[in-house]
Amino acid sequence: MAALPISALRYRSSVLQNQTIAPGAFELEMTRGGFLYRPGDEIVIHGRSQPEDRTYSVVSGENDPTIKLLIRIIPEGITSPLLALLKPKDTVEFTGPTGSFQLREPDRPLWFIATGTGIAPLLSFLRTHPNMRPTVLHGVRTGEELYYRDEVEQRSAAYYPCLSREGEHPQRVTDALKELAPPADADIYLCGGQPMINSVRTILLEKNIASDRIITEPYFFW
Numbered sequence: 001m002a003a004l005p006i007s008a009l010r011y012r013s014s015v016l017q018n019q020t021i022a023p024g025a026f027e028l029e030m031t032r033g034g035f036l037y038r039p040g041d042e043i044v045i046h047g048r049s050q051p052e053d054r055t056y057s058v059v060s061g062e063n064d065p066t067i068k069l070l071i072r073i074i075p076e077g078i079t080s081p082l083l084a085l086l087k088p089k090d091t092v093e094f095t096g097p098t099g100s101f102q103l104r105e106p107d108r109p110l111w112f113i114a115t116g117t118g119i120a121p122l123l124s125f126l127r128t129h130p131n132m133r134p135t136v137l138h139g140v141r142t143g144e145e146l147y148y149r150d151e152v153e154q155r156s157a158a159y160y161p162c163l164s165r166e167g168e169h170p171q172r173v174t175d176a177l178k179e180l181a182p183p184a185d186a187d188i189y190l191c192g193g194q195p196m197i198n199s200v201r202t203i204l205l206e207k208n209i210a211s212d213r214i215i216t217e218p219y220f221f222w
Helices: 077-081 116-128 148-155 173-178 192-205
Strands: 008-022 025-031 042-045 054-057 068-073 089-099 109-114 135-140 158-161 187-194 213-220
Touching: 008 109, 025 187, 042 068, 042 109, 068 077, 068 116, 077 192, 089 148, 109 116, 109 173, 116 135, 116 148, 116 187, 148 158, 158 173, 173 192, 173 213, 187 192
Parallel strands: 109 135, 109 187, 135 158, 187 213
Antiparallel strands: 008 025, 008 089, 025 068, 042 054, 042 089
């Protein structure tokens, strides 16, 4: 879990909607109240005790009236199956904002490489800066896990869905990236499991992308 900044506060919110968006994944929408955040920020959802606290990226835009989260259900987990059962008017407590994956320069060329629910911060970027046109590589197992594909694809300069377990030519984001040439002046955001981040970072450095242009956010699933 990311360390909480000194300014992080604890909030109590009410569930507005809990909507399945794909098998095993849902979007949780909550009241925002006076909570302030930047695109890319996270919140810590509090469970029944501290070991059940979990961190999720906000998918809402910076000025949106509600807070939305993309959550994948971990069947053997504790917290996500309970969150999946929440109904409108149920109460959620969270602390935030936290994290260090904020957007640097919205006008700079941007590449976003994600696996699974790691696509979540990009939605906050896009919903805050509607003129942004990123290049996106999204790696998942099957097409039904390409969360928010319609919204992301139509707002991207280029969109590469990378399916590792489906289609005639399964591929991962690392396979697709090897065939592409990110511009040297782009900021490149990586969000997903640590093994993916390590592999993609190595490829980018081999393509002479400066290390300070690579911004990372590892996701942990438990």
